[in-house]
Amino acid sequence: MRKVWKALKYLLLGLLAILVVGYAIIYFSKKSKSNNNMELLGVEAPTLEQTGISYRDLNKNGKMDPYENPNASIDTRVNDLVGQMNLEEKAGSMYITMIGTTADGEPMETPVLSTEPINIMMSFMLPSNSEMIVKKKMNSFNILASIDADKQAKYNNTIQKMAERTRLGIPITIASDPRHGTENNPGAALFTPSFSQWPSSLGLAATRDTLLVREFGDIARQEYKAVGIRLALHPMADLATEPRWGRANGTFGEDAYLSAIMTKAYVLGFQGDSLDANSVACMTKHFSGGGPQKDGEDAHFPYGKEQVYPGDNFDYHVIPFTEGAFEAHTAQIMPYYGIPVDQTTENVAFGFNRDIIQGLLRDSLNFQGVVCTDWNIISDSKIGEGRAWGVENLTPKERIKKVLDAGCDQFGGENNPELIIELVQEGLLDEKRLDVSVKRIMIDKFRLGLFDNPYVDEKMANKITGKAEFITKGKIAQGKSMVLLKNEGVLPLKKGTKIYVEGMLEPEVFATQGSLVKNPEDADVIVKRIRTPFDERSEYFLESFFHQGRLYYSEEEKKEILDMISQKPSIVVANLERPAILTEIAQTSGALFAEFGTSDEVLVDVLFGKINPSGKLPFELPGSWEAVENQKEDVPYDSKDPLYPFGHGLSY
DSSP, rough: HHHHHHHHHHHHHHHHHHHHHHHHHHHHHHHHHHHHHHTTOOOOOOEEETEEEEEETTTTTSSGGGGGGGTTTTHHHHHHHHHOOHHHOOOOHHHEEOOOBBTTBBBOOOOOOOOOOOHHHHHSSSSOOHIIIIIIIOOOOEEEEOOOOHHHHHHHHHHHHHHHHTSOOOEEEEEEEOOSEEEETTTTTTOTTOOOOOOHHHHHHHTOOOHHHHHHHHHHHHHHHTEEEEEOOOOOOOOOOSOOOGGGSSSOOSSSOOOOOOHHHHHHHOOSSOOOOTEEEEEEETTTOOOBBBGGOTTGGGGOOOOOTTTOOOOGGGIIIIITTTTOOOOEEEOOSSEEESSSSOOOOGGHHIIIIIIIIITOOOOEEEBOOTTTTSBBBBOOOOOTTOTTTTTTHHEEEEEEHTOOOOEEEEHHHHHHHHHHHSSSOOOOHHHHHHHHOOOOOHHHHTHHHHHHHHHHHHHHHHHHHHHHHHHHHHHHOEEEEEESSSSSSSSTTTTEESSSOOGGGGGGSEEEOSGGOOOOOEEEEEOOBBBBOOOGGGGGGGBBBBOOOOHHHHHHHHHHTTTSEEEEEEEEOOOOOOOHHHHHEEEEEEEEOOOOHHHHHHHTSSSSSOOOOOSOOOOOOOHHSSSOTTTTSSSSSSBBBTTOOOOO
């Protein structure tokens, strides 16, 4: 036995040594490449003055070029800049992808060891910051890190300085998925503790308050801008007409007209009445509506590539764009992954679909802004195959040409500008076609003021983000988003009520107004928070972050809930990412709430009547799984005998 343990010890030591040596080889290799990249950079851009105008000499030639002149028209500046750009710089500008930062706000240049799996993954799988900025000539990125605000501001300034030292000094556009909710999903939303916390888009829709939504957008704008984020990869103007869809929680619900007014208010909050140096640009998604997924399966995955329209309701899904996003002059648009089955002349995904992008979006609706594909539709990666639905047979280079022929401008989640260069050099793509897209991309950079000053005040970042007034506004929105579905005289609770709670993050806050007990039998009332059910899946990396499949509770889950709430008068608080089937729970509970990202602190105020619930359901709640399966993916509120209809909501 002793020999076995000894052999095992040596085996483990050998494996550890291999890991250490392997890490060292990768680390020093990347470090060497990083040093080489940095040596390619030029000097920083000096600030000079000419004819009384102060300007940044971005190309370091000692004179004020038109693109450097802050007083010149944007058209003049853009035309001059694009005229000076070489093929490599144009190609690099047509990409936006993930970029890594360390916990200290430094560019991720070498592999890191971290308690955060996403940081480890990014440091090993992604090219370094310097490779993408210096070698690949890229200047648009989305960040996944949720570090302290001052560290994020520091990171912005560091990579802006790196970009300033490139040949033309083109500034970086930093983009982000939503950061103001409680969800943490690297494919859709990012929990950021330093920002104020708000309900999800479903919760904003539940308030029915467009002024509040615009105020949210304005506050989020200030917090984004304080750390250098200038492009919001949101809102989602998609419709949750298919209740099983795993991304319903990012939408404003299933009604096109409600979504339209919410989308408009949201974009106006971020951008203002026009895009300028105070704005954060919005990339509204996913044109022409990514909601009607076949059987509710999400198009991130091969089994969800089809969007279907059994109700012949394609046009309904365009309304939030035409009457919402475009009314607010959204700067950019993102199409989704799915194939709009039998809606166009060929069954290919939106980003490859000329009928959708050029025909509908550009020609019919006259959208002239940037169209950026969703992430990773071109090439395979270490976390999955390229989501080139409908054109799987094409090579990555052929896919790029098809995307550009369709009318898109920028590639999300990719870092292969060399393929565009090859297409031009091989005569398969006219460089003038690149100029059209690059001008659109640069116009937004100029409008946002990035060429004049891309830097932020690191000392102010922590003072702006998470301000007390922002936090208070977020709590008000949380309270207004609560939807009271049922109340049999249980609510509001009286001060001092003995409460037993389950499913809370901060149960102690219930003791501020009630008496918290440790056992259900000692309670006057039971308060239980439950989550939306879903199928556990693990075939693909992102599946664990996208809650899909069933909306009913398993027998085991249901028994656990019903056994608890049947003991005493009970209040069930359902956190709804999607329209859960709550039929038996509603029958057993004394009161039932739907919530969309409400803190325990705000929940207590609602339960004890300090806040009178006023929210209205942004989608219907189906009465049975059979009804869900029989409804049509593209039609709103069409399930048979819903438990609660769209718009339902009580007050005290």
